[in-house]
Amino acid sequence: MFTIIVCLKITLDTSQLRPHGDRGAPKLDGAPLRVSLLDENALELAVQLKEEHGARIVAVSLVSGSAPRDLVLKALAIGADEVVLIRDDTAFEADALATTAILAAAVRKLEPWSLLICGDGSSDQYNRQVGPRLADSLGLPSLTLVTKVQLAGEQITVDRALEEYVEVVEAKLPVLITVSPEINHPRLPTVLQIMGASRKPVTEWDLQDLGFPAATSAAGLAGLNTLKVTAPPSERKRVAIEGESAEEIGRKLARIFVQEGLVKTT
Amino acid sequence: MNTESNAVCVFSESRDVGLQLLVPAREIASAMSGEVVFVSLQQQDLQSRDPIFHGADRVLAVQSPYLDGGSPETFGYALCEAIRNVRPAVALIGATGNGTEIAARAAQRLGVACATQCLEMAVEQGTLVVERRWLGAFIAGQIVRTRPALATVPPGRYEIPPRDHLRGGQVELLSVEVPEPRTRVTATRRRPCSGVRLQDAEIIVAVGRGLRNKEDLPLLYELAEVLGGAVGGTRPLTDDFAWLPVDLKVGLSGHTVRPSLYIACGISGQIEHVVGMRESRLVVAIDRDPNALILKEADYRIVGDLYEIVPALTRVLKDVRKAGAKTASENRATSGKEA
Numbered sequence: 001m002f003t004i005i006v007c008l009k010i011t012l013d014t015s016q017l018r019p020h021g022d023r024g025a026p027k028l029d030g031a032p033l034r035v036s037l038l039d040e041n042a043l044e045l046a047v048q049l050k051e052e053h054g055a056r057i058v059a060v061s062l063v064s065g066s067a068p069r070d071l072v073l074k075a076l077a078i079g080a081d082e083v084v085l086i087r088d089d090t091a092f093e094a095d096a097l098a099t100t101a102i103l104a105a106a107v108r109k110l111e112p113w114s115l116l117i118c119g120d121g122s123s124d125q126y127n128r129q130v131g132p133r134l135a136d137s138l139g140l141p142s143l144t145l146v147t148k149v150q151l152a153g154e155q156i157t158v159d160r161a162l163e164e165y166v167e168v169v170e171a172k173l174p175v176l177i178t179v180s181p182e183i184n185h186p187r188l189p190t191v192l193q194i195m196g197a198s199r200k201p202v203t204e205w206d207l208q209d210l211g212f213p214a215a216t217s218a219a220g221l222a223g224l225n226t227l228k229v230t231a232p233p234s235e236r237k238r239v240a241i242e243g244e245s246a247e248e249i250g251r252k253l254a255r256i257f258v259q260e261g262l263v264k265t266t
Numbered sequence: 267m268n269t270e271s272n273a274v275c276v277f278s279e280s281r282d283v284g285l286q287l288l289v290p291a292r293e294i295a296s297a298m299s300g301e302v303v304f305v306s307l308q309q310q311d312l313q314s315r316d317p318i319f320h321g322a323d324r325v326l327a328v329q330s331p332y333l334d335g336g337s338p339e340t341f342g343y344a345l346c347e348a349i350r351n352v353r354p355a356v357a358l359i360g361a362t363g364n365g366t367e368i369a370a371r372a373a374q375r376l377g378v379a380c381a382t383q384c385l386e387m388a389v390e391q392g393t394l395v396v397e398r399r400w401l402g403a404f405i406a407g408q409i410v411r412t413r414p415a416l417a418t419v420p421p422g423r424y425e426i427p428p429r430d431h432l433r434g435g436q437v438e439l440l441s442v443e444v445p446e447p448r449t450r451v452t453a454t455r456r457r458p459c460s461g462v463r464l465q466d467a468e469i470i471v472a473v474g475r476g477l478r479n480k481e482d483l484p485l486l487y488e489l490a491e492v493l494g495g496a497v498g499g500t501r502p503l504t505d506d507f508a509w510l511p512v513d514l515k516v517g518l519s520g521h522t523v524r525p526s527l528y529i530a531c532g533i534s535g536q537i538e539h540v541v542g543m544r545e546s547r548l549v550v551a552i553d554r555d556p557n558a559l560i561l562k563e564a565d566y567r568i569v570g571d572l573y574e575i576v577p578a579l580t581r582v583l584k585d586v587r588k589a590g591a592k593t594a595s596e597n598r599a600t601s602g603k604e605a
Contacts, residue, residue: 142449
């Protein structure tokens with residue numbers, strides 16, 4: 001059976017975070033969690049390939065504590081056949097080095113597979129590191145920034161969107177790809193799919209199950225430590241422009257532009 | 267083998283970005299009394315002394331048959347070998363699309379951490395400390411505990427240091443074994459490009475996810491036109507939806523702009539975008555969400571719908587210009603000097 005592994009990162013929903021005061025770190029306790037944006041594209045690609053070619057999809061995630069049940073169910077409802085959760089209480093402190101070590105051990109344990117799919121970067125850190133690092137660790141070729149995929153037997157052909165060019169690149173399976181957001185629009189599961197999802201298997205491993213020595217933690221494997229988090233400084237005037245109508249706001253702004261010499265009136 | 271050094275290695279797949287990185291590399295190297303080693307993997311221009319003229323102390327020119335037309339994987343391999351040869355304290359890598367993959371491959375082979383897209387870098391007690399975007403709208407101060415400390419730097423963050431053709435330094439050749447590429451590029455095509463030089467625009471009307479449809483873009487273009495400015499966009503608009511050409515992207519992965527006036531329309535204010543526009547002289551932000559972070563970055567903030575405010579502003583400005591033109595022509599008529 002053709003098996004696709006999809007790596008899903010469960011992250012804080014960064015769009016919901018607000019600074020404490022003007023420059024302070026956001027309050028993280030109780031902040032909503034979500035599947036990292038581009039990892040949703042990765043799962044969507046896997047489901048599309050499954051529909052086209054037939055495949056078994058295993059979603060793998062490194063989580064701290066208990067993963068939100070609704071996120072796991074949603075992944076299964078959309079089309080994952082199994083979810084593997086690797087639990088470590090310090091998962092939030094993992095950097096790409098630590099995440100790669102842990103995911104690589106889990107992915108090895110899940111052999112055989114033909115295709116690994118990751119989002120190109122995570123919504124919280126956006127390092128763009130774990131995909132190619134995982135490929136290196138597993139001895140696989142990597143294709144990053146993928147916007148289109150074609151499979152024909154053992155041959156995979158992708159479009160890669162670089163700064164100025166789109167490259168068409170070929171490789172032989174097994175291979176790891178990371179996807180760009182423009183590759184697809186992730187679907188939402190139907191109610192029926194969500195109901196069926198609870199019957200699919202969810203496997204939980206800890207680091208010892210993956211062969212790490214007893215005292216190992218994600219935080220301990222990390223080489224990058226966060227010292228402090230701040231909101232960026234801003235010395236803007238922050239003057240509110242209000243009005244009874246859009247027209248009035250427009251007139252107030254236009255007056256400012258004229259005073260600042262930004263609109264030539266002659 | 268060499269012993270560990272206080273050197274700083276610099277590498278980018280892009281020659282220009284590599285030369286830009288000589289700026290932070292020199293600062294870090296002087297803080298550690300180390301040398302700056304420019305790693306060259308471009309087989310066609312391998313022995314160029316150019317990096318020395320722009321500030322490198324020496325060039326390490328890495329030779330391998332598979333680097334000509336190689337893949338990010340093979341470049342990562344070669345970069346790893348170059349770093350093993352120099353044994354630097356720090357290696358800076360240009361965070362281009364392929365450069366990030368090359369950095370990840372090299373870091374993984376070396377078994378070290380890599381701080382990506384660093385906004386600031388400094389050495390404190392022999393350790394690399396960086397500032398990076400974090401959780402969308404925040405900045406994290408981070409310490410790189412592994413040695414060598416790898417860091418990637420966004421393109422365009424620094425200006426290439428001036429050329430001094432009297433500067434001396436050696437170009438050394440290093441032959442390495444690199445495996446045959448396992449991926450093959452069969453075609454390339456140019457991405458759509460606006461041709462506008464956004465970094466030169468005096469006025470920029472920028473738009474983000476607040477725009478609901480590509481078909482609504484003319485609203486922004488009309489405002490830009492009446493102001494004599496250009497339209498720019500955030501990463502979701504250029505990359506995720508491809509509603510605007512990539513060369514109109516403002517932010518960490520696009521342009522850093524410093525116009526006289528920046529009008530942010532329907533932009534939430536993630537760091538990715540903000541670092542690209544925060545040096546603008548005057549910033550106006552229009553967003554429906556009173557908690558939008560972009561409003562903090564604005565001199566004049568409007569909590570409102572861009573679909574109402576932008577067309578109204580365009581109409582008012584058209585009237586102002588018409589009135590201005592009329593006054594000007596009346597002035598000319600009364601002074602009678604011009605035809």
